Amino acid sequence: MKAVRCHGFGHRHRLETGIAVPKPKPGEVLVRVDASGICAADRAMWDGTGPWSLPFPFTPGHEFTGTVVELGEGAGERHDLSVGDRAVAELNITYGNDFFRQRGLYHLADRMDVIGATLDGGWAEYMIYPADAVIHKVPENLSNAAACFTEPLANAIHGVERADIGFEDVVVVSGAGPIGMGMLQAARLKTPRKLILVNPGAAKRRLAERLGADMAFHPDDPELKTALADLTDGRGADVFLEASGQTQAFTLGLELLRKAGRLVVFGVYKKPVAVDLNIFGEFKELDIRGGHLAPFTYRTALDLMSRGLVDGDACVTHRYPLDRFEEALERRPEPDEVQIKIILDPQM
Structure with missing residues (x-):
């Protein structure tokens, strides 16, 4: 079979054939x-900026969907699967x-393997779902593209759950990548009073409005602060969901939040940020919450997409065969182009 193998960070991925x-x-x-x-983590491995220490070589790809072709002894009963089922694994x-x-915080376990890092992942024609994996069947009405969006959407749902969004809240989502667009759609289902997307790209802002944003602004648009002031009598946003991975977006969130507001940090950042710590306590008494991975939310992600409440297909914008993985990793959007999730299709 064919597979992309990572032999080290910094452009050391290779397409290999003849693998058993x-x-x-x-x-x-x-x-x-x-x-x-x-x-984004895969790109950090590719460009050498990732903060992780991993064993090499391995097959990347931690967002994937597959069709069952063979079951090890007892696997069918263990995972409630049959040959021919489509399934995703956490x-x-x-x-x-x-x-x-x-304590139910399995996503924070000290002893953990990660598919696509310490275990071989989905950038291959075939892969193994481990015996200890949590595996979910893919609903029949979901496309393979939408099924592949399960992992980022599940992360986004976890971030939204961390925010404790209420009916009267004014919510700001920062970033319109896979996590941000997933957060936007999941937050919409919480029915906040207003839902605002902040992102530099105009095309993504237009898509965000189609997917549920009441308003969408460039982060430098002065109308953003004006709109928040009008909506909240000058208090500021109740919730700020940071999914862009940009340090300036984090500091913008601190500025836009009201006193006792909630900020959920779900980005992966490449540089530290200097912040006046007084804003957390003395000035605003903010509630800062981290978000990591997707505990107990894969099933929710699949269900919401299956019921048509979240549009996973709209978030998968580009598809490449395995042998063009370098092009896919290096791809950058053209001006006013929507690029959200790029997938590799080993069957192409």
Whole structure:
């Protein structure tokens, strides 16, 4: 089979052929990969800016969907799967009596494998879902592209849940990448009083309004602050969801939030930020909440897309075959072009 193998960070990925199709062990599931996404973390591995220490080589790809082609001993009963089912697996595999795992925080476990990092991922024609993976069937009415969007959407839903959005809240979503667009659609389902998207790209702002934003602004547009002041009698936003990974967006959130507002940080940042700490306590008593991965939200993501409440297909904008993975990793949008999620299709 073909697979993209990462031999180190910084343009050390290689397309390799003639790799043996893996054989599933007891409890494991072999799938034919139908689609696998490219994430900001994958690009950080490619350009050498990632903060992680990983064993090499491995096959990247932690956003994926596949069709079951073989079940290891006991896997069908363990995961309620049959050959021919489409399924996604959660990327983090946890083990044993981990402190966080015992408390329902399995996404924060100290002992963890990650598909697409410490275990081979979806940038291949075939892959193994481990015996200890949490696996979910893909609803029949979902496209492979939408199914591949499950992982980023599940992350987005976790971030929205962390925000505790109420009916009267004015909510700002910063960033219109996969997580931001997922947050926007999930936050819309919480029915806040107003939902505002902040992003530099005009085309993405227009798409955001189609997907549920009441308003959309460039971060430097003075009308953003005017609109918030009008909506809140000058107090500021109740909730700010930061999904852009830009440090200036974080500081913008601190400025736009009202006193006792809630800021959820879900981006991956490449540089530190200097902040006057007085804004957290002395000036605003802000509630800052981190967000990481997608505990208990994959099933929700699949259900919301299946019911037509979240448009996963609208967020998958480009598709490439495996042998053009470098082009896909390097792709940047043209002016006024919508680029959200790029996927690799090993069947192309």
